[in-house]
């Protein structure tokens with residue numbers, strides 16, 4: 358299979374240089390970027406007036422949580438989780454979670470996300486949905502034992518079961534990740550066992566860390582140290598660890614994360630909505646920490662739109678630092694693409710020969726994106742997910758001219774409404 362994207366404004370290479378060019382995709386890779394590529398591709402897409410962008414990498418989400426969108430807003434994290442979300446999650450069946458994953462997949466495809474790192478439960482069912490949707494999914498079963506040794510064993514067994522089921526699918530696109538929920542919901546025994554299993558099975562780990570001041574206080578009370586120092590002391594950290602949030606990090610925490618090559622997934626929308634705080638982006642970048650971008654779940658954001666998330670990230674850090682030069686458009690665009698791909702160890706996140714064909718084609722023939730003075734600026738400050746016209750993952754077209762080709766959109770929207778009646 359080959360696809361030729363003709364005559365677009367291509368965001369090329371690691372420096373995101375803008376070139377007017379054609380992009381040839383053969384099998385699942387970008388094989389040529391040049392002017393006037395001739396020769397018969399199986400599919401030719403006219404990208405005139407369009408921007409050919411690397412697809413977005415959502416580095417932290419809970420994809421099925423779109424089912425809870427709007428059901429509990431305007432609350433702090435723990436009240437939101439304990440009083441509203443966890444009681445509803447207790448009612449979710451594997452089938453409901455799968456429908457939630459379909460809904461999340463639809464939203465991601467329609468907003469140009471091509472890869473995401475997820476944490477939820479029944480991830481074997483999420484994997485089925487993602488395989489069908491065509492996205493690249495890194496899926497973690499979120500483990501919570503609350504210090505109960507019986508639960509520790511149960512959670513480890515469930516994670517291993519889900520890992521086995523996902524591996525049976527035998528897809529490069531859908532990968533299992535270990536996902537202990539957070540240092541405040543997981544015992545040291547569980548965290549240590551996850552570390553051992555991840556190394557043994559060569560899997561990534563993702564975990565919520567230092568999201569709120571309350572969490573940092575709780576961990577200090579329980580262990581006498583910060584969450585990051587705790588994780589360092591038990592040998593948990595490594596370049597295969599992706600920490601979600603990292604809002605309340607001190608100087609020592611940042612040095613530890615940098616030393617271990619840990620990635621931090623920044624979630625500005627969720628952090629603002631739950632009033633969790635502002636992550637020290639400038640300090641992390643200065644220390645050389647890889648920082649990606651995520652939306653968190655659609656119940657605390659309240660969508661999965663990475664274009665919108667880029668704008669939130671840029672504006673948040675400018676106002677917080679009272680400095681409009683920080684979190685510039687290119688830095689934020691890199692967080693939403695290349696940095697996320699690097700964290701996951703995939704050759705994606707940029708348009709270049711040899712890279713995975715994970716691409717979003719964005720319609721710039723619209724008033725709010727003209728004149729095309731600065732493509733990256735427009736993507737960060739002026740565009741939103743609805744401007745994405747075509748989404749390609751692994752060399753396969755998932756959405757063409759805003760029609761999702763891999764999923765039945767109407768049926769998924771209906772099923773989501775039906776399910777929410779039972780869990781509301």
Ligand SMILES: CSC[C@H]1O[C@@H](n2cnc3c(O)ncnc32)[C@H](O)[C@@H]1O
Pocket residue numbers: 419434438442443446476477478498499500501538565568627653654657
């Ligand atoms: C056990 S699966 C994952 C678990 O995480 C919950 N969750 C969603 N958003 C957040 C957040 O911002 N911080 C901590 N936990 C979060 C989700 O509801 C699931 O229970």
Ligand SMILES: [Zn+2]
Pocket residue numbers: 417418419565601653654
């Ligand atoms: Zn989260």
